[in-house]
């Protein structure tokens with residue numbers, strides 16, 4: 001609980017900092033609200049894969065970063081937790097993690113308090129912990145309260161644990177994994193995916209949530225890229241002036257004057273002076289006020 005609160009406090013702080021600095025630098029172009037990249041005339045999200053062909057360095061730096069690993073389809077290559085009929089007991093419920101064919105399952109208490117079998121749909125994060133997201137009816141995705149501690153064994157990791165270790169979370173509690181507070185569409189997705197649209201249907205109480213990248217991809221920070229690519233591909237482009245180079249991009253993340261981005265090879269984080277650390281492949285921070293501010 002404490003740890004989660006701390007993470008959230010840190011997240012809020014970072015988000016605030018990034019936004020404050022972006023505004024100070026005059027980085028956010030006119031027409032955007034609250035620092036969110038305005039979907040300016042014609043500019044649409046095209047997906048990070050489209051950037052890779054021209055920006056191989058940035059793309060390879062981003063691959064495997066926390067931004068890349070923010071959310072992934074659960075499969076052999078992405079799931080870190082132990083699913084060998086592994087059991088975990090907490091608050092009077094014994095859950096079992098197991099495989100069936102290619103897929104990953106958990107048998108745990110559902111919204112009725114009884115044990116049911118659920119297929120793991122997505123992984124969430126990678127380090128120091130990995131959470132699991134499960135699809136339930138109504139277009140909803142829920143984040144399981146039992147998570148995998150992915151740290152090495154000598155650091156106390158490689159084990160299942162509950163995010164609320166001291167509490168019993170009954171099935172009708174909003175904090176239960178099937179409850180509102182663990183709903184991915186509403187609580188997590190805006191920060192962990194790119195170009196998220198919740199698409200909540202009030203009348204039917206359902207979601208049809210969409211995104212352009214499942215993870216925190218290029219356009220989370222750089223904004224929608226279609227106009228930029230159009231510019232880059234145009235034959236008569238004049239790429240010499242600084243402004244021209246950014247042509248079509250709605251967000252200018254480049255620090256001005258004295259601020260210079262440095263990449264700390266140890267941590268893998270970028271750093272602009274003392275202010276904040278964000279860069280394409282940063283491992284420790286996920287700023288995302290740009291995407292998050294919209295919601």
Ligand code: HEC
Nearest residue numbers: 050051054055218219222225226228229232233245246254
């Ligand atoms: C067809 C090639 C092409 C594609 C695709 C492309 N870019 Fe670029 N991009 C360029 C060129 C050319 C420049 C100018 C600087 C350079 O030569 O690297 C540039 C510059 C940039 C810059 C630096 C701007 C600055 O102010 O210095 C950013 C950031 C950027 N691109 C992001 C993206 C993102 C995000 C995507 C995907 C949505 C993308 N690019 C897709 C060709 C491309």
Ligand code: HEC
Nearest residue numbers: 011066124125126127129131143187188191283284285286
């Ligand atoms: C305000 C934005 C924001 C929201 C909302 C948010 N997160 Fe995060 N989350 C972050 C940031 C930033 C990090 C730190 C990333 C890092 O260190 O690489 C993070 C890290 C994590 C991690 C650690 C794994 C990793 O790779 O860093 C997990 C697991 C996680 N979040 C799950 C969730 C869940 C589940 C929800 C919804 C209940 C949620 N988050 C909501 C921004 C957010």
Ligand code: HEC
Nearest residue numbers: 051055058059062067216217218221253254261278279280
């Ligand atoms: C977490 C936010 C974030 C993500 C995600 C991100 N970037 Fe960046 N990127 C930045 C920041 C901040 C800068 C400014 C650093 C600078 O210009 O010195 C930058 C700079 C760049 C530059 C200019 C580099 C230069 O030397 O001028 C390019 C090109 C770029 N990013 C492409 C990409 C691509 C392609 C992706 C996806 C694979 C991506 N970025 C993902 C934040 C991000």
